[in-house]
Amino acid sequence: MHMDRTIKILGVSGSLRQKSYNTALLRAAAELLPAGISLEIFDLAPLPMYNPDQEKPFPDSVAEFRRQIAESDAVLFATPEYNSSVSSSLKNAIDWASRPPNKPLDRKPVALIGVTTGNFGTVRAQLQLRQILTHVGAIVLAKPEVLVARAEQVFDVEGRLVDEAARGFLRDLLIALGKWVETLSPEE
């Protein structure tokens, strides 16, 4: 990257499962980062179900999630596909983050990745996630798409992404996301 500062990416996995492939995909991303980019993974498990009656103040876990989005340069969402859509935990988290004041996803550069045990690589979930994120004002990276199918074949038993093609797609997306941040938030 050309920027002097480090670009901070917040990784958000839509799966709460302990051995989640989507969380493992974010860990793989952390291994493949280009120079000048950092990635921290946020755990959505503590977030309660969205309730408009609990916004003043936001629950602590929600306030922390919103703060970490606000302090990051970009958010990388890894989505599972549940019944042709995003997981309820991911939609719930985005609902919390969409609320005023200072809507933290508004104008935030974001990118999507996803992995499924099925054959279609979360294409349906990612289309919906793109629509949801666009609605909340995030600026979604168009390409490259990282749609990882047949998870058992691309991760080893320790949850390491071992498929070279998938690692290459992920690396390309991280480079593109860094450039996306540079384009949208040029250094002063």
Ligand SMILES: Cc1cc2nc3c(=O)[nH]c(=O)nc-3n(C[C@H](O)[C@H](O)[C@H](O)COP(=O)(O)O)c2cc1C
């Ligand atoms: C409730 C439920 C619904 C699912 N629906 C789909 C689906 O529509 N399409 C798909 O490709 N996989 C589907 N799956 C399989 C998930 O892709 C698979 O469980 C995957 O490992 C979930 O991601 P994770 O490993 O990050 O938890 C579904 C799984 C569950 C538990």
